[in-house]
Amino acid sequence: MELGEQYKEFGISKAVYHFGEEILTALRPRFAQIDETAEYNQLKVIRAMQTANVSEACLLGTTGYGYNDLGRDTLEKVYAHVFQTEDALVRPQITCGTHALALALMSNLRPGDELLSPVGKPYDTLEEVIGIRPSRGSLAEYGVTYRQVDLLPDGRFDYEGIRAAIGEKTRLVTIQRSKGYQTRPTLSVARIGELTAFVKSIKPDVLVMVDNCYGEFVETTEPSQMGADMVVGSLIKNPGGGLAPIGGYIVGEKECVENAACRLTSPGLAKEVGASLGILPAFYQGLFLAPTVTASALKGAIFAANIYEKLGFAVVPDSSESRHDIIQAVTFGSPEGVIAFCEGIQAAAPVDSFVTPEPWDMPGYDAKVIMAAGTFVSGSSIELSADGPIVPPYAVYFQGGLTFPHAKLGILKSLQNLVDKGICRL
Numbered sequence: 209m210e211l212g213e214q215y216k217e218f219g220i221s222k223a224v225y226h227f228g229e230e231i232l233t234a235l236r237p238r239f240a241q242i243d244e245t246a247e248y249n250q251l252k253v254i255r256a257m258q259t260a261n262v263s264e265a266c267l268l269g270t271t272g273y274g275y276n277d278l279g280r281d282t283l284e285k286v287y288a289h290v291f292q293t294e295d296a297l298v299r300p301q302i303t304c305g306t307h308a309l310a311l312a313l314m315s316n317l318r319p320g321d322e323l324l325s326p327v328g329k330p331y332d333t334l335e336e337v338i339g340i341r342p343s344r345g346s347l348a349e350y351g352v353t354y355r356q357v358d359l360l361p362d363g364r365f366d367y368e369g370i371r372a373a374i375g376e377k378t379r380l381v382t383i384q385r386s387k388g389y390q391t392r393p394t395l396s397v398a399r400i401g402e403l404t405a406f407v408k409s410i411k412p413d414v415l416v417m418v419d420n421c422y423g424e425f426v427e428t429t430e431p432s433q434m435g436a437d438m439v440v441g442s443l444i445k446n447p448g449g450g451l452a453p454i455g456g457y458i459v460g461e462k463e464c465v466e467n468a469a470c471r472l473t474s475p476g477l478a479k480e481v482g483a484s485l486g487i488l489p490a491f492y493q494g495l496f497l498a499p500t501v502t503a504s505a506l507k508g509a510i511f512a513a514n515i516y517e518k519l520g521f522a523v524v525p526d527s528s529e530s531r532h533d534i535i536q537a538v539t540f541g542s543p544e545g546v547i548a549f550c551e552g553i554q555a556a557a558p559v560d561s562f563v564t565p566e567p568w569d570m571p572g573y574d575a576k577v578i579m580a581a582g583t584f585v586s587g588s589s590i591e592l593s594a595d596g597p598i599v600p601p602y603a604v605y606f607q608g609g610l611t612f613p614h615a616k617l618g619i620l621k622s623l624q625n626l627v628d629k630g631i632c633r634l
């Protein structure tokens with residue numbers, strides 16, 4: 209059976225298949241660059257594992273208190289090497305990205321301190337962590353205040369506004385690399401470096417934390433190499449390589465990481481406890497695969513951008529601009545478009561392909577959200593997934609794909625669904 213016939217088995221018409229093939233042919237040089245970044249990062253990860261002396265014994269786990277857990281402690285050394293930081297906290301007890309970020313913030317801020325976001329509104333779930341939306345246990349309840357400086361309309365930093373917002377109380381500056389559920393541009397590592405340097409030139413003792421979710425291994429450097437004191441992310445996104453079933457990381461200055469460890473476990477216990485149970489092989493192997501998995505996801509995002517831009521939809525990033533995370537936003541302008549796209553992604557999944565995604569009130573989000581995710585790890589968004597809040601401008605956020613062929617299938621299925629429903633024409 210020919211390849212085109214295989215796609216036909218999935219309900220993809222000749223017209224949709226050929227439309228995709230034409231776009232892919234033009235993208236080959238770009239994909240070669242992505243492979244080169246993956247190659248660089250693969251070597252970086254292997255080198256880190258060798259330098260930290262990863263051994264077969266590291267793949268075993270501990271139970272109970274987890275004192276002297278060789279695999280856990282070595283994995284944290286590996287992360288510190290990869291991100292070039294003094295220390296790292298990489299734990300299954302960190303339940304998700306929001307938890308990792310909340311942990312980093314709550315452990316490094318004290319009552320009376322002020323938190324500043326110089327890049328606009330942070331990710332939805334952080335609104336409750338900070339207390340922008342009043343919430344039990346928020347930073348606001350503990351007397352930590354918050355300020356925000358929005359990006360300028362053209363996406364540049366508002367340097368004057370930032371200068372004015374930094375005051376005596378400013379203790380920590382949070383910079384979100386990825387756009388999240390917004391259509392602003394994602395920040396490159398270089399731009400994060402510029403902003404970090406600017407903030408530190410005004411107030412040298414301020415801590416800079418980067419929300420690195422979806423950004424890991426997209427470039428050859430990470431924000432920790434550009435002066436950030438803490439870099440934080442989720443293991444069910446890029447650095448878990450699709451294999452980590454849970455977890456988060458905080459890498460950075462020794463004192464920042466120590467503060468986080470004291471909050472995660474307990475003052476006095478810090479990094480000394482926290483059994484790894486049987487999870488370490490997935491963490492090590494996931495990190496090992498992360499550079500090429502991230503490359504696959506990136507190719508999927510670029511393929512989708514090129515398809516939907518050609519069909520006249522607004523896409524962020526656009527078809528040709530450089531990439532700093534794996535997220536692709538496509539604005540459909542109608543709830544039907546968002547829903548049809550998500551149905552197509554779901555129909556291409558290896559797991560739960562037969563279910564129909566529907567908008568629902570997700571915890572932590574203030575609008576109804578539709579999510580398509582037929583994933584091996586529940587909710588994992590390094591696996592092929594799409595989600596969109598059902599609010600204007602009706603944009604869908606698409607990400608992941610452990611392999612490019614799967615991302616390609618999902619994108620073609622979504623396109624077929626939109627065509628079948630008359631929402632777009634080739």
Ligand SMILES: *Cc1c(COP(=O)(O)O)cnc(C)c1O
Pocket residue numbers: 304305306307309331333384385386387388419421422442
């Ligand atoms: C996903 C994400 C988070 C939150 O991570 P969860 O694992 O979903 O809790 C925070 N910030 C950004 C930019 C994200 O993409």
